[in-house]
Amino acid sequence: MLDLPEPLTNLYDKQARDLNLAELQDRAEALFKDITVTKEQSDILEEETRAQSKSKTWFEQRSGRVTGSTFRAATKTDVRKPAVSLIRQMCYPKSHSFTSEATRYS
Secondary structure, three states: OOOOOOOHHHHOOHHHHHOOHHHHHHHHHHHHHHOOOOHHHHHHHHHHOOOHHHOHHHHHHHOOOOOOOOHHHHHHOOOOOOOHHHHHHHHOHHHHOOOOOOOOOO
8 A cells, every 4th residue: 555645635524614714724723734745655646646637546635625727716716605616626626527529638
């Protein structure tokens, strides 16, 4: 088994939905202090995700992140009421992937 960083989606805690903004911010600060990625993990992850959308690891690791595909929408959304579709796209990118004959690279 590969030693990869834990996907951000594993941080989900159903109980956090009941916290107010200040409590969420405190919780996020505490969580992010504990998140580390070693050089070795970074190297393994880079190698494992070279195939990008053909890689299960690529989807797992990008879930929950603002990516190049979602950056503009993330910066334009109202933080007090973010678009549910944007949250779903960021947290579940595989369910929002799009391909067609015209967009497939040969």
